[in-house]
């Protein structure tokens with residue numbers, strides 16, 4: 001019996017068993033490869049998506065337990081219509097290899113939704129689960145602050 | 155249709171019409187004297203194209219792979235500068251296969267007098283790994299770096315293309331070519347008539363490109379020397395950038411593997427009864443030293459692989475870390491493999507001098523790229539296609555061909571973006587295993603993904619190393635340094651593994667960062683000793699410098715302390731007469747950090763310096779004692795790479811390189827038990843995170859006479875700078891890495 005899942009506003013069906021983590025449904029079944037696999041044990045944040053607006057490690061969430069609509073990096077914004085966080089990422093030229101950045105951006109977007117004007121300590125707290133082996137942290141911090149300022153303007 | 159037209163259309167471009175009439179400009183044609191053509195192997199292009207202009211626009215085909223270092227952006231900028239196009243109008247794609255590109259790598263002057271195969275090998279290794287270049291440059295006159303090579307070559311590609319387009323326009327307009335100028339992708343006639351390049355491409359294809367015109371003076375640069383928006387930035391901020399792990403093909407299957415955790419041990423048999431009954435599983439395939447499961451989903455494949463009971467053969471290596479390091483340390487008493495520096499006399503202690511001795515140790519390290527190893531392969535019986543992020547397409551192709559029993563020409567390597575390389579993706583294991591699987595599943599594309607544990611336990615590690623230093627100070631100066639370093643030779647091992655060549659000769663890489671530092675010390679000797687071990691080792695960001703930077707610079711700090719001198723002044727005094735740009739870096743970092751040699755209670759500062767890959771880098775690191783442990787609070791970096799083509803990218807590389815080094819210095823170690831690697835995932839092998847990364851300032855100087863690298867030189871000095879800061883804070887000397895064992899670091 002296929003399972004129905006709402007991702008980025010679209011309903012999808014999957015025949016995969018319910019214990020398959022959301023990450024692997026998104027990537028291998030729905031073809032939404034923007035969400036990345038890094039560790040598989042909630043240690044790196046590369047797989048971060050939003051479920052009902054909350055940042056979640058999709059490698060740890062069995063697809064059968066998804067309780068609300070899912071937003072992935074593809075649903076946050078597109079190259080033609082960047083979200084405020086993505087625009088700040090581009091402005092600060094954050095990405096190096098770029099592999100961790102989907103997760104970083106989703107984590108930052110959730111942080112700013114909760115705390116529109118985060119302090120450095122709040123940024124540290126929210127973002128420290130997201131590993132970046134390229135070491136883009138200084139620019140991530142700057143981009144979070146820019147996105148925060150931009151979002152307040154609107 | 156031209157060769158490049160076919161390749162580009164097949165591999166990358168959708169609209170075939172637009173490509174017809176496109177023109178590729180290559181330097182092979184330009185540089186190669188007509189009477190002495192190379193004889194490219196079967197199927198190779200006769201021209202090596204870097205610039206493709208068609209009705210769609212301007213495409214740069216990059217023979218270098220993008221792994222985060224910004225090479226696509228900077229190489230595009232080099233071409234755009236001479237071609238007179240805006241960066242926004244240039245598109246960059248990876249070369250579709252070695253076929254089209256490695257020929258260009260051997261063009262004439264880089265390695266004179268070498269036969270074709272030899273040159274191809276040397277160039278590929280040197281360029282792709284950026285490591286053996288040191289060995290290669292040892293053999294040729296002048297030893298230019300790879301960036302320097304691209305620096306001229308890509309600008310020439312742009313200039314040749316521009317002049318060819320002008321010739322085409324001159325013919326079309328009946329105006330002498332000398333009266334034409336170019337701007338923003340157009341040829342402009344004296345009367346104001348504008349012909350876009352895209353409209354001239356067809357005509358330009360018929361014209362023999364002129365020889366390379368003079369390149370523009372740096373003073374006239376519009377693009378180079380200024381930070382450009384990276385060409386990959388929007389894609390990497392929107393989840394639309396395609397890495398190897400994101401390749402999706404029709405009817406593709408997903409696979410996971412388990413390789414013998416006892417490194418070097420064989421796979422003797424397995425029971426897959428349980429695995430075969432698991433959901434989604436299609437096939438279990440034995441591999442060299444391992445086993446794989448093919449399923450409809452990567453996670454299901456991983457679960458099934460875990461359910462296979464395998465009989466593993468034992469590792470031939472020493473069983474545990476202590477035994478491994480005992481073997482390495484014993485090599486210090488063997489005859490040296492190299493004595494790359496031997497100045498004065500280190501046998502006798504200068505009269506009245508104070509003797510200083512110290513021993514150091516650095517662990518094995520994993521690369522831990524953010525994107526785990528993976529490759530996708532599709533075998534159809536008479537052809538093989540492989541998709542993977544890789545730094546060595548020629549080696550990948552040849553290796554995969556051998557495994558599949560095909561001619562190299564029947565194999566196509568598609569190079570994707572890389573979620574980190576750091577030296578790991580020059581290896582051949584991912585494409586090899588994917589090929590083994592594809593051959594077992596003819597007609598079915600298979601994507602093979604390493605779990606993080608597989609990735610971490612089957613790396614080609616940064617070799618563990620030990621060092622023994624003796625030195626002496628007198629009147630506030632170092633008068634003697636005698637260093638010995640022992641480690642496995644990554645170069646020797648890789649020569650055999652990647653290229654099938656026997657290993658021999660002095661390994662310069664093993665001692666780089668120690669023997670070649672710009673200090674005037676009258677009695678100065680550095681010897682390298684190769685530890686005879688077979689643990690898989692490879693090239694890790696900055697390679698030998700990554701341990702030698704720590705050993706050598708920490709020892710200088712110890713000498714400064716013994717001499718009662720300020721550690722920054724101590725280094726500077728010995729450096730000034732030896733290499734001015736290096737001294738400039740130390741002076742700059744002193745100014746930036748407002749270095750006084752004194753720190754308030756609870757704060758420590760360390761300075762360090764390493765000259766590597768042609769770029770001197772000085773760093774100051776500041777640590778502070780907090781309630782939660784010692785925090786790396788701030789850092790300052792000064793580097794001098796001669797010409798900085800893009801400061802934003804250079805700065806990012808310097809900071810990233812430093813963080814990579816600090817991560818290793820704090821937490822990085824690969825240890826062994828029963829021949830197996832003990833670390834499995836990021837909790838066991840963590841890096842710095844946003845909260846324990848220092849606030850950093852970078853200064854990029856441009857006084858060095860040679861153009862240096864950017865991606866690696868930020869790494870080596872970070873480790874001693876931190877260790878020296880910890881010494882300043884605690885009075886305890888950091889002689890062994892990682893530091894978390896001896897210091898209470900903020901995690």
Ligand code: FES
Nearest residue numbers: 039040042045059
């Ligand atoms: S893959 Fe989910 S946290 Fe690393």
Ligand code: FES
Nearest residue numbers: 097098132133134
């Ligand atoms: S940009 Fe490479 S891991 Fe973060």
